[in-house]
Each structure stands twice: as structure tokens, then as C-alpha cells.
Amino acid sequence: MNVRAPALYAHRVENETKLTAGDAELTLEPGHGCRIASLRVAGTELLLQGDRFGAFLMVPWVGRTENGVFRNGGVTHQLPVDAPPHAIHGTGRHVAWQEAAPPTDTTAAYYYDLADPWPYPGRVTHTVQLAPHSVTLTMSVEAAADGDSFPAQAGWHPWWRRNLGQGGQDVELAFSAAWQEERGSNHLPNGNRIDPKPGPWDDCFGMPDGVDVTLTWPGEMRLEVRSPASWVVIYDEQPDAVCVEPQSGPPNGLNTAPRLVTPIDPLEISTVWTWHRIG
Template sequence: MQNETKLTAGDAELTLEPGHGCRIASLKVAGTELLRQGERFGAFLMVPWAGRTENGVFRNGGVTHQLPVDAPPHAIHGTVRHTAWQEASPATDTTASYHVDLADPWPYQGKVTHTVELAPHSLKLTLSVEVPAGGDSFPAQAGWHPWWNRNLGNGGQDVELSFRAGWQEERGDNHLPTGNRITPKPGPWDDCFGMPDGVDVTLTWPGELRLNIQSPTQWVVVYDEQPEAVCVEPQSGPPNGLNTTPRLVTPIDPLEISTLWTWHRIG
């Protein structure tokens, strides 16, 4: 398995690690690293669920499944971030595509594909979840968990977040949405927001760089409770969505989600 895939476009450089969950390990613009470094960080993929699944339990029709509880008392962020991916098509200087089969502890057969398209001022990412012909349908989610550096390390100011949400999912004591939608509150956040017209969040490092995260999906989790980084996570449903807002993936109806990150230098 290839350890790294490097893409370049203009002064943008991206490093993908297919052997480590196909995560984006690095995204540099003009030599400046935008993502927090470390094996748990970068930008990892959340499939076949995003965020926490309550007590690691989900139901598919009348069948109940138990997932490993890796964020007690819940299961968190899916399984594919721990696995090695295979090349789906030959990489170019600016594009790469990898896939992985869903496997134990996930109880259903499926295939996940991650496609990465880098341009000088943008990055488009696409995730798809497919059920093989004759396979059983199942609920699933997909999304990205990027760790953006709070400070770019060039002597500038910390990042500022800007977005307008239609609602905020009220968070219960168990760290999961209660089912109530409330008026968005000021941060700090570890919260899910609804954006009915699609995700649209701007990160600004004053005087240095402005980066916009967009996605046709209406769900985004914002996490900014750590001093080193902030997370803006487009995902196809809210935390615990396998149970509360299940999106069924079938042999004729795959799940697909995309996100576009665009940036330009300022100052």
C-alpha cells in the first residue's frame, strides 16, 4: 500500500494517506500548513456514521446492532478512518480516488469511495457509499472532520469563524441532540447546526487567508473547544443520525456527499 499521495496545483499542496483511512494529512497554501498535524488530526473521513451513535446501538428495521463503544458510552466517527484504502483510479497531479469495503464491526456489505480534486484555489471532495447488487440495505452517514489550525504560526491572529445557521441542535447531557431545534447560540461549540440551503462556513485568519467551506448537505458540526484547532465538519446527518434521521442506502440508491473548500490570501 502506498503510504502517501501528493497532489499539487499552483501553490497548493495536499498529502493524502490511503493506508491511514484515506485521510488528508496536510493541506498547504504557499507553504503554510492549514491543518493540525498528527496521526489523529489532518482531515479524516467519517463513514458509515458521523459523530456519536448513542450507546453504540443502531437499528435497521427490526434488527438491532451493537457497535464498539470507542467514545464511552457511545460509538464515534465510523470505521473507515482506521482502515487501508485501495486505489480506485490512477492518480494525476491534481486528482486521486480511493475505495474501501465496509467490514467488521460494521454488519453490512458496502463500498466507500473518496475522490479528491485539487485546484490552485480550491479542493473538492466527494464521498459515496454503495451497496453491492443483491446486498442488504442499511442506514449510513458520511462526512469529513478537518482540524484547522487555530493559528497559522506566522505571527498572525487566531482564526475567526463566520456562519449563519437556520437552527442549532440542542445538545443533551449525553452529548447528543435532544431532538429540539433551538436558536443558534454563541460559542464555544461542540454542536450540530442546520443550514437548509447548504453548508456555508467561512474561516478567516486576519491578514493572512480566508477559506470557505460549502456543501449541498444541510448539516455541519462545529467544534472549537481546543486551543490548537477548530473543526468544521460537513456531514450527511446529525450526530446519532443512524437512529434519529436514518438515510437508507440501497443497491439502487447510493449515498453521496460532496464539499468544496475555496481559499484566497488576504492582507
């Protein structure tokens, strides 16, 4: 990363980093799980506000892990059950992240080292690149050079505002998925792939050609969520927000679709969010 002169550094106040590009402004909270606390375009906030909202990172697993248990070869591990009876959304959202390099006006990079209650050493890095009409997010999960390999997942959980609060209509979702993961009574995929059903959703969809979901606030804003990843969770059961979550695997994927991270083969995932004002 190129380090710019101090006058072009991102604005940092009390563990808050603000990036700006054109009329877009993004606020990161590295001390709060490296959460994207705000994304404003021409003064309009796109993300639901509040400590639980914005856009948080899911790592080293996404969604629910069944009963908080996963296996790596012949070894069984127990994770904290924070969404009984399951473990949910990883540890990254609960820890403070460290600066990987001084931020500029449009870029920032942070990391945290995997530690208890995650049983394997490693490092997670999150990079944010803001442009006037888009933001590119990249996350990597690395195993320690002298450590064991382990299964992992990563993704983002943005809470997009259902209504932008300016007298316009609620957001409309558009996407075409190859399949929907059928959900069992335990709220996890049961292994069956079915044709996508109408919402409301709290469901995982397969997009083998890459995640491609469009959110449109009629007459106001269009936003595209894209990723080379093949999985997305759509959650629209809340009255104030909808979630479009690009991720590297399905819920409970540590057990059902493990992606092994080795000292020479990190897990890498990216997503690009692009917006256009309408009218």
C-alpha cells in the first residue's frame, strides 16, 4: 500500500476511520470488529445505524455452526454457543483489529490474529478501497507458518436500510440464483438444493458464476453487490433493513463444505459494492 502525505491521511478519531471519495464517505470502527459503521452517498446513509448493524465481518466462519461444533480431520472442537444452540458469525466481529498500514483518504487495511476461542493460530486481514461510486472489500485468512491447517470461512453482513428515509419507496431486491439451500428445522441447510422460493428469506443461495444482487430504492438509488464467491445469504425479515451477505461457503460450512486454509494456501474473498443515484 502506498503511504501518502499526512494531509491526505484518512480522518481518525477515537478508533474511527473515515474514508472519502467524491461524495461517498465510509466510516470504519477497527476497535469494534473492523465494522463498517456508515456508508453515506451524497449525505444519504445506506446502512442501518446502531452497534449491531452497519456492515460487520463474519470470520473465521459465517452464519451458524451446528451446536458450535466443527471437526478438523479426527479432532473435534467446541465453539461458544452464542446463538443457542449454535455458534454464529465468527469471532472477528468481537475483537479489536490492528492497523496494517496507515490509512489514506480512500484506503485502509486492518488485521487481527486468530486466538481463543478459535483453536488454530492465524491472521485475518481486511482491506477497504473506496471510490466515488464503489467500495471494494477484500478479506484473507492465513494459517500460521508453523501452525496446523484448518477449515475456515469469511464474508460480510451488511444491513442495508429498507427505506432511505427521504419519502421514497422501500428497497427492491433482484437476483437470479442457481439454487436455494433448503433450511431444516434447526435453521441450517439440510443438504437439499431446491429451486429458489419467493421471500421473505433468511436463506442461503448458490451462485456458481459469482454473487450478483441488485438493491433498488425506486427513484433514489441502485446498488449492486457482487463477489467472485459462490454463496450469498439473503435476510429480509426485519422491518428496517435487508441483508445481502456474500460469503465463501454456506452456513455450517465448516462441517459440510470445509475450505482448508494451509500455511501456503490462504482463504481469500472479495466483494464490490457499486452504487448509482437515480433521477
